[in-house]
Amino acid sequence: MANQWNNTRRKLKLQFERDGITRCEQCNGTFALGFAHRYKRRFITTAEELATVALLCVKCHERIEFSGHENMKNAIDAIIENRSTSFG
Numbered sequence: 001m002a003n004q005w006n007n008t009r010r011k012l013k014l015q016f017e018r019d020g021i022t023r024c025e026q027c028n029g030t031f032a033l034g035f036a037h038r039y040k041r042r043f044i045t046t047a048e049e050l051a052t053v054a055l056l057c058v059k060c061h062e063r064i065e066f067s068g069h070e071n072m073k074n075a076i077d078a079i080i081e082n083r084s085t086s087f088g
Helices: 002-018 058-065 069-087
Strands: 033-037 053-057
Touching: 033 058, 053 058, 053 069, 058 069
Parallel strands: none
Antiparallel strands: 033 053
């Protein structure tokens, strides 16, 4: 799955840049950005779920990741939903 994540991450970086998503989707910061998943990666088993991410700074990523599994899923879902209504 690690190799698959490297390929997916490369594609996501291009897609997010093309879509103008280059800041933390939670706080609008720019420091230490990375992709946050709905579930911890060790529990992800499909390519679709691997690509279901939000772009977050390390501070927001950690806050969401350590809030518990259900809160993590809900937070990422809310960010993605907000993105789809913002970007149409």
